[in-house]
């Protein structure tokens with residue numbers, strides 16, 4: 001299979017291509033993705049620029065029909081798309097199918113939003129004057145996405161971009177071209193006018209950077225690592241572009257003495273290790289008060305060791321491989337550093353299975369301090385650390401002692417502590433008795449501090465980023 005660029009309504013090959021390898025079994029090559037240069041990116045941006053005015057003028061019904069078509073097809077084909085996703089990215093099949101379904105629901109939600117766009121009409125403070133506040137599209141938006149949610153993240157950027165009348169250039173992650181291609185294939189048959197949606201494959205440092213720097217691109221929505229995000233923010237400031245960044249996390253999960261032990265273990269097992277820990281919202285710092293600490297560590301350790309790790313498409317597997325060799329090496333090296341810094345490590349070793357893939361046993365590092373590397377830097381793998389806290393107050397201080405602020409959780413039976421934590425956790429999303437990962441699609445998603453920058457994604461809040469506000473005064 002060749003994953004081609006989709007530019008101005010046509011599929012285009014490039015002279016160079018890049019192999020797409022299954023991380024569960026490296027002998028399985030899914031296909032080859034186009035490797036574009038700046039010339040392809042220039043053409044995609046030009047196509048979007050020329051298609052933008054007509055799409056901005058499309059009726060809510062036209063936009064609804066397109067988004068509804070895309071959402072319906074994704075939902076109808078969720079199993080097939082989920083299979084591709086799991087084969088390409090390495091999350092287990094139920095997780096892959098779940099993500100595909102999520103992408104479909106997102107398009108359905110924003111299809112509805114096409115019909116619900118409104119503004120304000122107010123009386124002026126000046127006699128006889130009317131004031132209207134409306135939202136208009138921003139023009140060409142560049143969408144840059146990571147590999148870990150290769151259908152859902154493109155969906156939650158493309159759907160609102162189109163719903164609010166913008167033209168799109170998508171630059172997906174190098175490691176997951178099949179999912180982007182499948183999505184583009186569905187979009188190409190949705191009735192969307194040529195040039196409104198364009199897909200360009202290639203290296204982030206080359207074509208991603210070119211998209212960010214291009215003067216005809218009005219806004220950039222990026223999800224990925226902190227270092228890439230910071231560079232994009234600077235470039236966008238120089239070009240006076242709107243920018244939205246969703247980046248890393250080092251999400252705390254506080255477990256208090258009064259927590260339901262089984263529920264806390266399940267929330268941490270899910271939050272830390274599901275999807276191979278490759279979630280920006282993963283629970284990577286578990287902060288546990290003294291009274292429950294030892295029981296919690298024993299129970300979570302056994303539950304973690306019982307997780308079935310293997311080929312993402314094999315029935316019954318609970319954790320797949322790391323996405324590639326580089327990510328696997330990074331995970332193993334963080335486990336190594338944690339041990340050298342004095343952490344007690346359970347699991348965390350490379351696994352050799354029947355087929356060659358990027359497998360490791362999940363890792364729990366106990367007896368850690370918050371100043372250790374394992375508690376400061378995002379691993380982005382199935383590695384969680386545990387810190388002891390004297391009481392709730394100390395746990396909250398530890399939870400907030402991080403440069404990140406995406407998601408934060410607490411397991412407690414106390415309404416008092418749950419309410420205090422919701423108000424005082426320095427995070428964009430707070431979970432009580434739930435894993436730090438796992439969110440709804442109709443409400444805002446995003447963080448604070450070093451995790452996010454700019455307007456929130458998802459739900460109705462997406463309008464903040466994908467539209468420009470205009471105020472009009474009329475003397476009738």
Ligand code: NAD
Nearest residue numbers: 145146147172173204205208209224225228246247248280
């Ligand atoms: P990454 O930053 O390496 O790449 C993300 C995207 O940026 C890719 O498409 C890449 O090609 C592109 N890119 C790279 N250099 C670029 C440049 N100079 N200019 C423009 N684009 C460029 O991140 P990744 O490894 O794909 O993803 C993992 C990271 O994503 C983790 O840090 C994770 O926490 C984060 N993430 C965050 C969220 C969130 O919503 N907060 C969600 C998922 C993943």
